Amino acid sequence: MRLGYLGPEGTFSEQAAILYAPEADFVPYPSIRGVAEAVGAREIDQGVVPIENSLHGSVIDVLDFLIRTDRTRIKYELAIPIEQCLILAPGAGRRAVEVIYSHPQALGQCQNFLAGEFPDVELVASLSTAGSVTDMLESDRPAAAIAPFRAAEIHGAEVAERGIQDNRSNVTRFVALAPEDSSPTGHDKTSLAFWYASDAPGTLYETLGIFSTRGINLTKIESRPTGESLGEYVFLVDIEGHRLDAIVAGALEELSKQTSELKIFGSYPMLRDETA
Amino acid sequence: MRLGYLGPEGTFSEQAAILYAPEADFVPYPSIRGVAEAVGAREIDQGVVPIENSLHGSVIDVLDFLIRTDRTRIKYELAIPIEQCLILAPGAGRRAVEVIYSHPQALGQCQNFLAGEFPDVELVASLSTAGSVTDMLESDRPAAAIAPFRAAEIHGAEVAERGIQDNRSNVTRFVALAPEDSSPTGHDKTSLAFWYASDAPGTLYETLGIFSTRGINLTKIESRPTGESLGEYVFLVDIEGHRLDAIVAGALEELSKQTSELKIFGSYPMLRDETA
Numbered sequence: 338m339r340l341g342y343l344g345p346e347g348t349f350s351e352q353a354a355i356l357y358a359p360e361a362d363f364v365p366y367p368s369i370r371g372v373a374e375a376v377g378a379r380e381i382d383q384g385v386v387p388i389e390n391s392l393h394g395s396v397i398d399v400l401d402f403l404i405r406t407d408r409t410r411i412k413y414e415l416a417i418p419i420e421q422c423l424i425l426a427p428g429a430g431r432r433a434v435e436v437i438y439s440h441p442q443a444l445g446q447c448q449n450f451l452a453g454e455f456p457d458v459e460l461v462a463s464l465s466t467a468g469s470v471t472d473m474l475e476s477d478r479p480a481a482a483i484a485p486f487r488a489a490e491i492h493g494a495e496v497a498e499r500g501i502q503d504n505r506s507n508v509t510r511f512v513a514l515a516p517e518d519s520s521p522t523g524h525d526k527t528s529l530a531f532w533y534a535s536d537a538p539g540t541l542y543e544t545l546g547i548f549s550t551r552g553i554n555l556t557k558i559e560s561r562p563t564g565e566s567l568g569e570y571v572f573l574v575d576i577e578g579h580r581l582d583a584i585v586a587g588a589l590e591e592l593s594k595q596t597s598e599l600k601i602f603g604s605y606p607m608l609r610d611e612t613a
Numbered sequence: 614m615r616l617g618y619l620g621p622e623g624t625f626s627e628q629a630a631i632l633y634a635p636e637a638d639f640v641p642y643p644s645i646r647g648v649a650e651a652v653g654a655r656e657i658d659q660g661v662v663p664i665e666n667s668l669h670g671s672v673i674d675v676l677d678f679l680i681r682t683d684r685t686r687i688k689y690e691l692a693i694p695i696e697q698c699l700i701l702a703p704g705a706g707r708r709a710v711e712v713i714y715s716h717p718q719a720l721g722q723c724q725n726f727l728a729g730e731f732p733d734v735e736l737v738a739s740l741s742t743a744g745s746v747t748d749m750l751e752s753d754r755p756a757a758a759i760a761p762f763r764a765a766e767i768h769g770a771e772v773a774e775r776g777i778q779d780n781r782s783n784v785t786r787f788v789a790l791a792p793e794d795s796s797p798t799g800h801d802k803t804s805l806a807f808w809y810a811s812d813a814p815g816t817l818y819e820t821l822g823i824f825s826t827r828g829i830n831l832t833k834i835e836s837r838p839t840g841e842s843l844g845e846y847v848f849l850v851d852i853e854g855h856r857l858d859a860i861v862a863g864a865l866e867e868l869s870k871q872t873s874e875l876k877i878f879g880s881y882p883m884l885r886d887e888t889a
Contacts, residue, residue, distance in 0.1 A: 440717055548815075559836065560833050
């Protein structure tokens with residue numbers, strides 16, 4: 338299988354891709370949209386992209402893409418713990434460090450650590466966390482990088498400390514995009530988007546009644562302005578159950594009558610921790 | 614008035630702060646959370662922070678802060694168009710450019726432009742869009758920066774082209790945080806958060822019924838995992854109307870009985886374009 342992901346090597350996106358399909362042929366793309374479009378164009382068999390906020394670009398791109406396409410579905414979901422590491426050149430000492438490289442948002446995620454441990458060190462931006470390891474290795478001055486564990490591994494650098502981000506329980510969700518979604522497993526989730534021709538008070542309430550009366554749980558709901566005019570919204574909803582389950586299928590049929598547009602992104606196995 | 618914002622000078626956050634209160638004493642902070650905490654600590658009178666996805670850090674920080682504090686409210690809302698510019702040193706030629714500096718996410722926002730106009734140019738990361746103008750001016754090689762118009766103005770650089778981001782209608786919302794929210798104007802919005810002790814199907818549906826039966830429109834709804842355990846959610850909702858309006862006040866009173874926690878972030882004038 339040819340599996341696309343948001344490159345370069347050594348980012349959390351690559352980590353998610355490896356976790357999803359360790360034996361795949363990995364194909365890095367420079368943007369989230371690039372991965373999604375490559376699945377649509379059948380350049381690759383599947384692609385792994387972040388579906389929640391991440392360092393690596395706009396997740397809105399994925400949702401926009403899914404809303405507009407009929408050729409790509411969500412097939413799988415993964416949760417990757419975001420663990421930043423302090424990385425040094427082999428044999429280098431932590432005390433000598435004069436400059437620290439990373440993606441600006443990763444530097445932001447480690448503000449408390451940096452203020453406490455390296456208050457006087459110069460912070461320098463890199464294009465990606467993985468790229469910061471190369472920048473650190475090529476630095477003229479004693480340097481460190483902040484990047485995922487895997488980036489140190491790839492470049493033969495040393496992890497001086499793990500889990501240095503301020504928020505210890507930071508998890509990012511990724512999805513695998515593919516031409517088809519997954520078959521029912523008995524413990525699934527379905528992602529969908531819908532919108533209305535006009536926004537009357539109570540419209541969303543009536544829609545949620547479709548799920549409530551059937552005992553279908555929502556695991557996510559989000560409204561987003563459509564961009565064209567700020568007064569109109571698309572609703573992004575995840576529900577428990579597979580679109581082929583009889584109860585869910587009935588709900589989706591009723592939903593398609595009530596909304597002016599309904600787009601089913603796909604059904605796929607539910608992550609275990611979500612049922613907690 | 615002392616008005617905090619997410620620095621440095623020349624970012625969209627500063628632009629929002631200037632639009633909000635042109636006569637204020639502006640105080641830059643290195644992080645979104647820093648601004649919010651300074652309002653809570655009364656170091657500043659008010660602070661302007663992005664409330665939607667932005668280049669400048671995690672917006673979740675603002676919501677987390679608002680959920681945990683009793684000393685800070687949303688007083689105002691602003692929408693700032695995100696317009697990236699190609700910026701050159703005074704008198705420099707666009708054709709000679711060998712390297713382009715910017716925040717990695719701003720480079721990502723201008724991918725189509727860069728691929729079309731500068732396919733062979735080296736891209737180099739800066740800590741902020743505003744910082745990229747300084748990096749460009751100090752560069753040994755012929756360089757450009759991608760940053761807001763205002764950043765060029767501050768540093769005496771030249772704007773070679775405006776609006777080079779791929780998405781032409783990109784708007785980011787900012788809020789002003791203050792000790793108190795705004796008085797009723799007759800055309801207001803109220804932001805709130807609530808959560809339940811347990812997630813039963815239909816709970817959210819019943820909650821939305823409180824608004825629906827009163828004809829109160831929702832302008833935003835979003836569920837977020839609480840982080841501690843992925844199965845529990847906090848709901849972030851914006852409704853039309855001021856918390857002191859009789860109908861809204863009645864709804865909020867019923868809501869506080871039905872949820873295990875209700876937090877009112879504040880009432881403030883509604884942006885005009887939202888009523889479209």
